[in-house]
Amino acid sequence: MPRQILAVLTLAAFSLLASVSHAGELTLFDGQVAPTIVYDDAKAPPLGKAAELLAHDLAALTGKTPVVARNAAGQGPVVIFGLARSPTIAALLKANGVDATRLAGQWETYGRAQVTLPDGRPALLIFGADTRGTIWGVMDLSREMGVSPWEWWADVKIRQVDRVAVDGALRYSKTPSVKYRGVFLNDEEFGLYPWASQTNDPKLHDIGPKTYARVYELMWRLKANTFWPGMRGIEKSFNQIPGNAEMAQSYGLVRASSHAEMISRTNIREWDVETMGPYNIFENRKRVMDYWRQAVRRWGKDENMYTVGMRGIEDRPMQGANTPQDQARALEQVFAEQRRMLGEELKTPVDQVPQVFTPYKEVLPAYDSGLKVPDDVTLNWPDDNYGYIRRLSNAKERARSGGSGVYYHISYWGYPMSYLWLANTHPALMWEEMNKAYQYDARRLWIVNVGDIKPGEYLTQLFLDMAFDNDAYPNVASIKRHLERWASENFGAADGARIADILWRQYDLAFTRNPEFMGWTTTKPVTPVRQTEFNMASFGDENARRRAAYDDLAAQSAALMQSLPADRKDAFYELVKFPVDMATAVNQRQLDLDRSIAYAYQHRASADAYGQNILDAQARIEAGGKAFNETVAGGKWAGIMGMSPHSLPFYKAPSAPSWTGGEEAGCAAFAEGGSFYDVQTAIPGESEFMRKLPHLLRYAAPELPAFHPELGGTRYVDLFVKDKTATAQWTATPDQPWIKVSEAAGTLSASSVLERRLMVSIDWASAPRGATRGTVNIQCGGAPLPIPVTVVLAPTQATPDVSFIEADRLVSMYAAHADQVGQGWSVLEGLGHTGAVLRSDIKMRSIDAKDMAALASAPKASWRFSTVTTDDPATLRVVALPILPVTSENRMRVAVQIDDEPLQLLDFTAPEFSARWLERVQSNAAVETVQNLRLKPGPHVVTIHALDPGFALDRLELAFVGAARAYGPAPETRVRGAQLLAAAASTDFKKVVH
Template identity: 30%
Template structure:
């Protein structure tokens, strides 16, 4: 959404006073095209698109670009979609009154004539990249573009504002009907996009996308691509990497590049397909060309490159240069120095080919070099490419960028600039992430803002897999690319509401935005393909039950809302809301049910079989949901599009079929038999010799824990429960159990004195008695009026945004990043390009904490898994208690820096380095989950250190920014690894008024 300048067509003072939306100036706005100039009822001097059963005709010069003429015809048909009356399109320079005049400056005689007659002033857009002007002039509506795509964007801007979504085809978003359409009198212009090239990469297209295209269009051909080109243009995007696995864009259908050029799409090829040649073009000619080795086969490979550029020379291309090994792997035999020299020779030859084909300097023909995986090592080692080439940096395949724009490139003011290749879909390491949307808008905003602010602003290309079901992140990234400054972190929810409004109308926009925000957030906790047993704890913090409730709540909300959605929007609602919510929740619950089944089977609970059946039922429901998507939704339009296998991954690659996790059915004992399980333990009684002991009750947190009394056999039994102390409160003292019942244990804290009190609970069935021990600790409340965190048992957690004080630094400050991460918000730095700091001048967050014991306290900082984006200095954050010397933790080096006397130069090479205390690698680990726990899968990195507590009581915990890209999500003090869980202890702030 662009920060645009808007000038008035001279209107009457009356119109000005009543508040025309065309202001004399416009402030930053959070919409790419901020002014909604379309009206649905007549206003003085407004232009009539459709009124009184008649539509305005459209005139476009036949000499204008074919893509402009084609888009003008789309506009004519869009008026039909909205009103039932099409606008006729004439390829003529002579027009009638009340007409829409469309054209490109210097290409359209219609527009040039208006300029010459001083009817329109195009100085604000002339010579700019992809800019346009819309103006009412003498009863006409003029759309003038600075270039081909500028004009096309102006046309589609009107289409969207009259009610035709860019997603009308690709997501079946209904057209917003209206009987009349007007354009408010005035002048509006759209400035150039902040990111020059903005596009998507169709990848990992088998089985879903390719099967759909073959069924719907007979192949991945020009007819199919035409729909994609139109979508991109309606989104104001301009760039495409086409489907590539076993596909050849230029050869599978020779019309493909012609249609792309006609539409106005800049074509490229993926990061490992140089010189406009697809991988398939090589594999089809492998016998003829020989091995893909430039060292041994330079002549044939160079000819292969030449043929690709020569074939596509008349089209609008962004040429990928460089070379990787065959099949998207590293080139060579592992010798980086040799590979660097080879790559330098490759690029030199490729530039010579570009020079020869175009008979022009290579710098006049845009090129991009993808610094992907091992190529980043080469770049770091000093491999350079010509200054005009775009340096395309990449993410880690799972949505965290690996480099910001290097300072050395800024210093030399590199002409080509930098770009970003980013994944919202992944087929490969570290793990597949293909099936459903697992990317939140706050995460995209944080990562793309980091890229943009650092200077990666020339090109954004996004791996979108099958395109569906990644509609939401595609929409956001293309909007954000136009003007990243227009959607700051605190506007992401507003964007979500705006998106829902654009898709479904205003009535339920907030509800839909909330639903979609939640399911993507929950997916990011643990992406469906990366689900394994025992991620969420069943016995600690009631975690699995809380996770299940959150999923069920959002599903219930989506299902209830379905009946309120208009009939014509039901297909779009299923695609964009209901299917991803229900299917994602189903996969999550399958694993939660399987976890309970396995634990309960181990404990001998007859209810284990209920969870076995629940997982099986969810498995069948998953199939039904996908079948409806593929075969019934939109009358079968998207057949096969939802065909990815997504349950039961054992390695990174897609399994052959969906598969349930391991489960067990148990055979109940012939007689009803008591079993007892307690919160905080996976053991069960009476079959265990260990003593049953509930977790320590904390008088500050007013702890409450449960005891499960369950049946291991057929029939029913009666039980009794009694405590030996009156201050122990039980939710029930007796009952009848067929399967299981839960007793909640609370403490009457008013009846206890300060200190530790012990007690026992006995659960009995006949002669079978299970004693359960417990202890409760109470202390005087600290004398402090401010909110604080803490516990009497040691462990507690702090959401990063629940600080007491935020102290700005010399060049930066901590800011809240709403809805980013697992919790309600994270804390990041503004500006993200601020210089690194030393603690004295760094922004800091202060938290009041109660620490109940002297000695060492372990402090764990949960940060987002930011990559090694600036290897010259690291990724550092500092923590201190009260006025102690801050301990600086380097997330990249795994070192703690305790600066003594220091200067800013010491930030890169500190005086005192000592090994980081051993990481609590078992923090929040559950059983077998250790095999697949990492910052990548968890979307969180834990850093921990120890701080000295001289006296128990209230202290100030301080967190300092050292490097600005580190984002703080959570703090855990004294993690209790004996009672581990994925999210850790539930945060509890005290003294909150």
């Protein structure tokens, strides 16, 4: 059904423009005639392409073909755009009394206003400070009229309307926050190359101008101006395909190159070792310099940013320099020769030629060994490939004229584990790192490695939106709103909030463990898939809770898919359902692998069914890829979704365990906490052999973990048969009225279920005061399986001022629930494993741990808790995000104090590629411990002092010997409804309200 569109608020909602006056509503389409598009391309040829793109959008919106012309002759409304300084546009501005002087000398800005043409007709005029500023004005108009940036790349179809009206107020756009903003197409042999060569451009059979034109169009719509072309194409490099460079210039974009591809070259295809010799500046200097000089001669007329320095072919270390010191000295010579050559060939002062140096991987040690980078060269700081920026500029580096930037990944191939298939970098983490970068003046260049573009669409837009207007995103809450607006823009306001919630929860789950890391494998060296580390025995079955969370997301996604109109189903599959379904299936596959193995050891008859689940999940993964490549959008994306990147074991069909069962009969029970009870084999006490078995296999008298009135919650008991052919009736009868069981009776059999999970809880309104015990009397197959239930005395009755208590030998405290938080800490809601983190001020100065006066003023936060365990030692696990030191002048340290004991220093600094770093980036958690604590039963307080900027604390876990360990955060042992402490007398403390 055609609809009316009144596009007057959208841009303001996205904080893109600032209106300075109001001229009323301007109708561009009244149902009859599409507006005429007039463009003035004097000294700005890309504006012709902008006119064509706007015409495409208006034709789809109105059903009428707009006239694209060089003058405004004719009838009906008019849209005019061009450079503010061009004679035609300047005359029109003067005639209408519109002041464009504020655009003079500005970078990529524009003005917009309703004007009157000489013949009296109204027109919408877009006048730019420069070519790209003008184009951004056109793109903003298109988006304001309801066209999604993803109308082609994600099939968000343009819907026809019966009226288009826009605000005619005079307005001026903001100068972009980051000067150069763009994307890096990388590891394109996985998806982009197969799609481009087989589907989008089969005649060329490569990634050529036809494909790049679509990439550039997307960049326009996202207001990106810089690109690093693909470097791993199977056939030819970007430079070797006629028309690629020319197409980039026709779109007015800045061409640059990756950290490994110097001076506009792509070495992996362009340097032939057999005919050109080694790519070695020491042994083959003249040939290497000529190679670079030829590139500048050929493409130097274009708008380029030149990567300077030198690395080896295909992202490898520089040849001929064996130590960081040798490499530094060699690079200084390379800089000098490259810059002399650039000045000679471009006939321009070299300090006016955009250049960038990226201290990536092994290059950073060379930089740290004293490498002198020319002052006007931009320092481009990379992340560690997993979303954590390796370093930002210190005060001295921030004074450099070349400024700094960031190279960031949402896709990566390499050590320790690749993630090329699904894009699951958490938006909150991206905000935390990139906002911090912006605050440290990394404002010259932002590049995001987007892999094959799909399925990283949302993260790509988020990154570029933050780069364009960083002020619009002051906190994590603004990122959540951005996701909701993005979902609403693409699927409608009615479903936007639901879609955003599904995607945010998916990012939360992936933050605990990226779906592509669920095999616990590595890329280099390639290792086989193994079981996960999610605890099935404790914490309500961490394995099952994660599986259920993904199942819920998949179910909600499927329901939404059914309810959406037909013209949004393809887009929804690409942007939402496919990534959700694939993440769900991968987790089902790996989590059920755990169950199949563990349950086979327990001799559960159901073990084989979980083995079949593994194969079913793999079949859904393969079906999802097949649908994406063959069905979605009528096969438009055939080849784009490679389902087995680099043939790594994780992506291949797994070998599912098979359990045929034994000759045993009867029922057995497994109680939460790790007690396995079999009426046929259980014996009083345990042998030494049994005590050494893993918890999931141990035979013991079953007993559920104790219930605490302060914590509430439930516990589970699994009943199961060991023979697939057996049938067993069961009953579960509490011997106390305050014990509640989810089911009272049932049947176990192959025709119904082979196992049943019973949930046990307490009716606290009728439960007795103090410690007490009861029993759930289970009869299964005629045999008794009694399950003791314990309610413990509340420690807070003796110490009512604590907020956390010990339960099951563990005290779990989430950082954001601190009792007191001092100045210098802030709560970042939405980031981390527990829903929020405490982060120390990113601009604080590092504190010398030996300076007692400075230490006393360090930002501090405290948590009050109580314990009941006697004699046994405890370990305090301090869990933070694996954020790297902010600058070369910082580390990542905190000082920990328990009660009045001496402070203990914990240093979380972990060099990239170290064993500690390897573990941390796969779990998004950095853990340091205070061990062998001897705590008396009763109240205690733990205080954390921040010693460095940007430390992000997620949680604290105090565990006594024998306590269970969760892979993710253990459920918090926070007192329900506890009143937080009054603010301390110290003026630098404030009360935190939750």
